Amino acid sequence: MKRVTAFIGSARKQATYEAVREFERNLNSYTEVEFEYVFLKDYRLEFCRGCKLCFDKGEEFCPIHDDRDLLIDKINHSDGVIFATPNYSFQVSAPMKNLLDRLAFVLHRPCFFGKAFTSIVTQGVFGGNSIVKYLDSMGENSGYSVSKGCVLTTLEPITKAAEEKNSRKIKKAAARFYRVLMRPSPPNPSFFRLMMFRMSRTTMKEMLSDEYCDYRHYKEEGWFQSDYYYDVSLNPVKKLAGWFFDFIGHRMSRQS
Ligand SMILES: Cc1cc2nc3c(=O)[nH]c(=O)nc-3n(C[C@H](O)[C@H](O)[C@H](O)COP(=O)(O)O)c2cc1C
Incomplete structure (x- = not known):
């Protein structure tokens, strides 16, 4: 129940x-x-x-x-x-x-x-x-x-x-x-949610280190490598979008 x-x-x-x-x-x-x-x-x-x-x-x-x-x-x-x-x-x-x-x-x-x-x-x-x-x-x-x-x-x-x-x-x-x-599993992320995840995880990966709790948590959860917070099967368009959001996150962290 x-x-x-x-x-x-x-x-x-x-x-x-x-x-x-x-x-x-x-x-x-x-x-x-x-x-x-x-x-x-x-x-x-x-x-x-x-x-x-x-x-x-x-x-x-x-x-x-x-x-x-x-x-x-x-x-x-x-x-x-x-x-x-x-x-x-x-x-x-x-x-x-x-x-x-x-x-x-x-x-x-x-x-x-x-x-x-x-x-x-x-x-x-x-x-x-x-x-x-x-x-x-x-x-x-x-x-x-x-x-x-x-x-x-x-x-x-x-x-x-x-x-x-x-x-x-x-x-x-x-x-x-x-x-x-009643959904058996959490949903596939929207483009907006995917963008939020990928850009924040990339900037965090490049700008923080093991001293930070958020960094350690992301590392332990495998979020620096994963497509999203949890297992999802992204369609080819979202896969591409995910890489693009990582790229933007990378550019942002280099500029700051
Ligand atoms: C301090 C206070 C502020 C309130 N501000 C608003 C408001 O900004 N807009 C609104 O429509 N109702 C406002 N209300 C009315 C309450 O949102 C409304 O009566 C609500 O249903 C009360 O829920 P309750 O019966 O569970 O206490 C306010 C009520 C109180 C007591």
Whole structure:
């Protein structure tokens, strides 16, 4: 049975929680899922102190000893995750942003390959689309297989028409997530993702050394030689594009 964990960034159990519950009901109509609700407000997660030890030496050197690793364990034991947050001043809520900051080292060393990701944003009126874009991009850059998130307008008192519109959006989002969740292997990268990987790995290979945690990680994973982060069969056009992106990365590192 697939395991899905929802990380909820609201301080209260209302619109965002209800949206996730409806999402879970929809998902369960496709397949039985073991579902966990993680309310970030219930976990001890301090603010990042900006020392960058996680980037430079490794995440195990973080000077803060709180619930970060417990939350990471929850992700590692999931087949899919949902990041659900209210829109607060055109951004994710503070607990959600804090979680993303504390996981920022994953953007340097992506690791959540093969896990499905989606986002749910609730809002009063406006601004949620850019938050979904932001969250989905965080998902992509962390290595997840992303299924596009949804924005729900929950302005109170909510009308019947708005409720029905939200239900339709949740239903579609759950169907998208289900398809990604059931994929047997992570997807073939888009040109953009291939470019990001090849250019960054080439510049890193040429500009860094064993002193750097990112360099050691890329070396250990075999990412300085591989076509992509994980095994994929690139078609001839993508193979060529990959070499071209390596070449551009090489030129960039020589010029800097
Ligand atoms: C501090 C704060 C800031 C908010 N900022 C926005 C905003 O910028 N745009 C918007 O459409 N709604 C905004 N809202 C409304 C919430 O996004 C909306 O009520 C949400 O559904 C609340 O989710 P919850 O019931 O799970 O707490 C804000 C609410 C609060 C409390």
